[in-house]
Amino acid sequence: MARLPHALREGIRLLDVHTHIGVSPFLYLTHAFPYCQSLRDAHDQNLRAGVSHAVVFPMGETVYYHLPSLAKNQIRAEGGLGKVPFAFENEHLLRQLYEQFPGCRRNFIPFVMVDTLRETKAQARFLEKLLETWRFYGIKIHPRTTHARIATLGREGRPLLEFARAHDLPFLFHAAWPGSADPLSNIQELFVLARAHPGLRFCGAHFCSFHLPTWETAARLDNVWVDSAAMTIGCECVRLKNGVYESGPSKVPADYRDPPAVFAELARRYPDTLMWGSDNPFHTWVSTQRLSSGKWSRCRLWSDLEREVELLRDVRGALRRKVAVENALRFLEG
Numbered sequence: 448m449a450r451l452p453h454a455l456r457e458g459i460r461l462l463d464v465h466t467h468i469g470v471s472p473f474l475y476l477t478h479a480f481p482y483c484q485s486l487r488d489a490h491d492q493n494l495r496a497g498v499s500h501a502v503v504f505p506m507g508e509t510v511y512y513h514l515p516s517l518a519k520n521q522i523r524a525e526g527g528l529g530k531v532p533f534a535f536e537n538e539h540l541l542r543q544l545y546e547q548f549p550g551c552r553r554n555f556i557p558f559v560m561v562d563t564l565r566e567t568k569a570q571a572r573f574l575e576k577l578l579e580t581w582r583f584y585g586i587k588i589h590p591r592t593t594h595a596r597i598a599t600l601g602r603e604g605r606p607l608l609e610f611a612r613a614h615d616l617p618f619l620f621h622a623a624w625p626g627s628a629d630p631l632s633n634i635q636e637l638f639v640l641a642r643a644h645p646g647l648r649f650c651g652a653h654f655c656s657f658h659l660p661t662w663e664t665a666a667r668l669d670n671v672w673v674d675s676a677a678m679t680i681g682c683e684c685v686r687l688k689n690g691v692y693e694s695g696p697s698k699v700p701a702d703y704r705d706p707p708a709v710f711a712e713l714a715r716r717y718p719d720t721l722m723w724g725s726d727n728p729f730h731t732w733v734s735t736q737r738l739s740s741g742k743w744s745r746c747r748l749w750s751d752l753e754r755e756v757e758l759l760r761d762v763r764g765a766l767r768r769k770v771a772v773e774n775a776l777r778f779l780e781g
């Protein structure tokens with residue numbers, strides 16, 4: 448069991464399990480928004496919005512990748528910066544937290560980010576060294592941005608899995624429902640890993656894409672949790688029927704014009720599985736992408752941290768404590 452230190456654990460009233468800092472080279476190079484956030488900005492927003500603690504990790508890609516390829520949404524793992532994937536981003540985050548802004552330490556629970564497909568042995572060795580200097584409490588994986596499907600953690604990513612086991616660190620995956628256009632993040636592969644490794648803990652981000660059968664499976668697994676990251680714009684996607692999330696008959700029944708009502712329904716159905724998370728700053732998503740058809744797709748979805756906190760509006764008492772704090776502590780500490 449991995450206990451958070453007392454100084455970090457005391458005074459937890461609202462724990463955001465999903466916050467990013469740093470820079471996303473891909474989003475920057477493709478003129479998307481947001482593409483960066485500093486630790487201090489995230490800290491100040493948290494104080495204003497009443498978020499007492501936040502799990503924080505880097506953004507989606509690493510400067511280890513070859514930047515001209517990344518701008519074309521291709522991953523080439525040579526010609527970039529740093530010793531291994533995410534070496535720069537992980538060290539940067541921990542230096543910001545422990546050296547540059549130690550006043551922020553009581554607000555943040557740092558996770559590191561990994562690439563589950565490339566240089567995984569060397570990444571595990573690097574993280575082992577990093578842990579001698581600075582503590583971190585979990586591992587974030589983004590299968591879509593690293594172009595490495597979830598299942599690779601059990602294969603090429605095995606050294607990272609064993610590193611997590613040795614230090615009792617949980618995994619938080621960006622995840623999507625089986626009907627998604629993103630097969631790399633298919634949450635079914637997370638369920639396979641969770642069954643194969645009952646001693647490890649897993650979170651699938653993004654509310655199972657509102658897909659009811661996926662929620663039912665997640666809720667049956669004791670070592671799986673699900674977060675609400677970017678749920679306000681998620682409800683907007685359902686209303687737009689843009690295909691990002693389930694918007695047909697298999698969605699969790701609720702009024703998607705009212706995101707807090709959707710969150711309350713998920714909390715009622717899955718009181719031990721749901722964890723509140725904002726995805727700050729990616730509660731907002733603005734991008735312009737050229738599709739393979741040659742057409743341009745424009746996406747403008749706006750939220751802010753206050754609106755993500757507002758998701759908890761209708762959840763009170765012991766249930767609020769569970770989804771706002773206690774489930775996250777079980778995920779973090781075991």
Ligand SMILES: [Zn+2]
Binds near residue numbers: 729
């Ligand atoms: Zn995220």
